[in-house]
Amino acid sequence: DFTSPNAIADTVNPKYADIRRRLQATSPAIAAVLPQTLDLRGGVQYARPGQRRQAIADLNNFAPRVGFAYSPARHWALRGGYGFFFTPQTGAPANDVIPGYQANTAVAGLSADRRPQISISNPFPDGLIPATGASQGLSTNVGAGITSWNLGNLVGYAQQWNLNIQRGLWRQTVVEAGYIGSHGVKLMGQDIQWNLPSRAIVELGPGVLNAVIDNPFYGAASPTTVLGRQATTTVRQMLLPYPQFTGFTSRNEHLYNSNYHALTLRFEQRMQRGLTFMASYTAGKSIDDGS
Numbered sequence: 001d002f003t004s005p006n007a008i009a010d011t012v013n014p015k016y017a018d019i020r021r022r023l024q025a026t027s028p029a030i031a032a033v034l035p036q037t038l039d040l041r042g043g044v045q046y047a048r049p050g051q052r053r054q055a056i057a058d059l060n061n062f063a064p065r066v067g068f069a070y071s072p073a074r075h076w077a078l079r080g081g082y083g084f085f086f087t088p089q090t091g092a093p094a095n096d097v098i099p100g101y102q103a104n105t106a107v108a109g110l111s112a113d114r115r116p117q118i119s120i121s122n123p124f125p126d127g128l129i130p131a132t133g134a135s136q137g138l139s140t141n142v143g144a145g146i147t148s149w150n151l152g153n154l155v156g157y158a159q160q161w162n163l164n165i166q167r168g169l170w171r172q173t174v175v176e177a178g179y180i181g182s183h184g185v186k187l188m189g190q191d192i193q194w195n196l197p198s199r200a201i202v203e204l205g206p207g208v209l210n211a212v213i214d215n216p217f218y219g220a221a222s223p224t225t226v227l228g229r230q231a232t233t234t235v236r237q238m239l240l241p242y243p244q245f246t247g248f249t250s251r252n253e254h255l256y257n258s259n260y261h262a263l264t265l266r267f268e269q270r271m272q273r274g275l276t277f278m279a280s281y282t283a284g285k286s287i288d289d290g291s
Contacts, residue, residue: 001045001151002194006138008220008244009040016216016238023213030211030235033204038216040244043138044099044148058155061086075168080161087156087187099148100140103131103224129224143221143228145247147191153254156186164264172270177263180284184258189290192255194241195248201239209236217244256290 016038023031065083072078105128108117118125132140140146164178201209212232221228226246227237242248262284269277 001138002042004041004043004045004138006040006043006142006244008139008142008217009038011220012040012216012244013037015220019214019216027211030208030213033208033235034238038238038243040242042242042248043142043245044140044146045151046098046100046134046137053151054149055151055153061155061157063157077166078164079166080163082159082161085158085160087158087184099146100132100134100136103129105129141225142244143217143225144245145195145249146245147247147249147251150250150253153188153252154186156184156188156254158182158184158187158258174268176266176268178266180260180262180264182258182260184256186254187256187258188252188254189256190253191249191251192253193247193249195245196241197236197239201236209234209239211235213238256288258286258288260284260286 020031020034020036023034063084063086065081067081068079070078105124107124134140136142160180160182162178162180164176166174166176168174197209211234213235215227215230215233217227217233218231219228221244223229227233227244237243237246262282265281267279271277
């Protein structure tokens, strides 16, 4: 979910307003680049009554195909075709764990003087960090990074077409010249990291972006997360599209396109006893932006 308000805003924004008010008195240049309030939106969306699909239904997947063959004169043939072909869809790999259903408990086995701090009878003296499941909704993993699948990904497709002309030279011999083309849309490709600063923010420079300020997520996010356990953070974190997360990644986004065009030439001669001689040549160009 990229747009729904995140419930943690009710806890974080009063703290952020106080931090910004203090900065206006002590570091007005830093306060000037910070937003008035943090627009805390987005997070992991789980199945719920009325929405239990892995993706929004794409209801216009109509795939027409048409072809023709025509002989304009003796020993000549003209053939062509056009069609829509939808790409196969794959789900999350088996080793992908949905945020909220995995929790890691760090254990320091030795003290500073190399003495054991744990025992077999009590390997987790501070307790285990529980998996929260879907109970926290959009606030799951706030203070850390999230990686999941975009519910809004639509089914990708390719338009394919071809046109070729054949000429029979002599008995059982034919030559052919053809054109093949395709155009892919909404193709599955690389993961996308959405939590990156804009060009305008980057141009503020490291002196501003790396400035250390009090962290409004300290005490509001889980203490097991980066933002939840650190009392300070950077200006850059506050200027990210999703400042409540250290990363906001969607898997295998359907954002990519492809184009292919080719000239094909073929010579074929059928001989005796099922033997065929064929020579072919293809000159093509493929353009792909990430699929």
